[in-house]
Amino acid sequence: MVSYHLKPFTIFGPSPSPKCCIIRPETERGLIFDVGDTFFRQESATGRDLAVLSAAIYKKSHNALRVLDAMCGCGVRSLRYLVEADADFVLANDANEDCGKIISGNLEKAGRERKSWLVTHSDATRVFAECFLKRDYFDLIDIDSFGSESSFLRDAMRAVKLNGLLYLTSTDGFTSGGHRPQHSLAAYGAYIRPTPYSNEIGLRMLIGGAVREASVLGYHVVPLFSYYSFHGPVFRVMLQVRRGKLPKNRHYGFTSYCTKCGNSGEVSWTELGQISCSCSNVCLTTYHSSRFACCFRAALDRASPLCSLSSRDSRFGWGMGLDLQWNWERS
Ligand SMILES: C[S@@+](CC[C@H](N)C(=O)[O-])C[C@H]1O[C@@H](n2cnc3c(N)ncnc32)[C@H](O)[C@@H]1O
Numbered sequence: 001m002v003s004y005h006l007k008p009f010t011i012f013g014p015s016p017s018p019k020c021c022i023i024r025p026e027t028e029r030g031l032i033f034d035v036g037d038t039f040f041r042q043e044s045a046t047g048r049d050l051a052v053l054s055a056a057i058y059k060k061s062h063n064a065l066r067v068l069d070a071m072c073g074c075g076v077r078s079l080r081y082l083v084e085a086d087a088d089f090v091l092a093n094d095a096n097e098d099c100g101k102i103i104s105g106n107l108e109k110a111g112r113e114r115k116s117w118l119v120t121h122s123d124a125t126r127v128f129a130e131c132f133l134k135r136d137y138f139d140l141i142d143i144d145s146f147g148s149e150s151s152f153l154r155d156a157m158r159a160v161k162l163n164g165l166l167y168l169t170s171t172d173g174f175t176s177g178g179h180r181p182q183h184s185l186a187a188y189g190a191y192i193r194p195t196p197y198s199n200e201i202g203l204r205m206l207i208g209g210a211v212r213e214a215s216v217l218g219y220h221v222v223p224l225f226s227y228y229s230f231h232g233p234v235f236r237v238m239l240q241v242r243r244g245k246l247p248k249n250r251h252y253g254f255t256s257y258c259t260k261c262g263n264s265g266e267v268s269w270t271e272l273g274q275i276s277c278s279c280s281n282v283c284l285t286t287y288h289s290s291r292f293a294c295c296f297r298a299a300l301d302r303a304s305p306l307c308s309l310s311s312r313d314s315r316f317g318w319g320m321g322l323d324l325q326w327n328w329e330r331s
């Protein structure tokens with residue numbers, strides 16, 4: 001196993017008793033764990049379900065699964081990756097050292113026979129950078145971050161295997177709602193203005209930010225699913241990282257919204273400056289206030305079936321009413 005200089009908190013020891021005095025047992029999909037006073041939201045269960053399903057599909061397809069749970073909180077995802085997705089190894093990291101005993105106590109529940117895991121406490125960016133420098137790549141990197149934090153994106157892409165998965169989160173409803181355009185510009189390269197479909201824009205903004213960072217490294221990302229939840233709000237996207245830049249940036253452009261008639265459209269980079277709406281036939285930027293945002297443009301519901309797994313699969317004792325079919329392209 002690769003060693004980390006990340007102040008690893010505990011490895012393979014006997015189950016420690018939680019340090020914090022608060023014991024808060026929770027149950028999710030039949031697994032019992034303790035959340036103590038770590039950050040935990042029951043409402044995020046569906047987001048975790050989707051991640052576990054993706055990981056299980058990946059494992060079935062690749063026969064290997066190493067997961068980096070970069071901001072793991074109490075470690076519930078790490079536990080679920082080990083137990084439900086049959087991960088071979090999980091690196092459970094959280095910058096907050098106070099989470100340590102809770103995390104390792106929970107991961108002990110996965111059993112030690114076939115399971116391997118490590119708990120570390122470091123800034124996620126540092127973990128990604130160290131993994132990259134050690135050429136210790138992961139099949140799935142899960143980043144359950146707060147707000148519109150995006151500074152770690154490029155380092156995370158360096159630490160994921162080619163054709164591996166990156167699970168990203170944004171919880172910044174102000175930014176997706178177009179109320180902090182300078183902020184969305186800095187975080188995701190998208191100047192977001194208010195639109196009637198801000199939830200969708202929030203997902204496209206997040207994917208667009210990843211497209212931009214991947215492009216710098218000579219990669220492109222393919223969205224496997226996107227998920228918006230009103231609590232938070234929370235925007236989650238599962239991306240596959242592939243070699244090669246996005247061809248002709250055809251999925252990376254602008255969304256226009258006409259404030260006069262409410263029409264929306266797609267605008268490519270080469271069409272900037274010629275934006276018009278059928279309600280006026282006059283260039284929108286000069287006639288009345290148009291709103292357009294640079295973001296990911298392709299359909300978000302596209303999926304091609306190669307490998308499929310239903311969430312009602314008998315291996316899982318729970319169901320979300322979703323049947324998922326995704327394509328794992330191996331280039
Ligand atoms: C949303 S909570 C994680 C919840 C957990 N993934 C779950 O599903 O229950 C975010 C966690 O990230 C940790 N965190 C925040 N910034 C971090 C950073 N830069 N690097 C590593 N961990 C960080 C926080 O301590 C917190 O526990």
Ligand SMILES: [Zn+2]
Pocket residue numbers: 258259260261262263277278279280
């Ligand atoms: Zn119009």
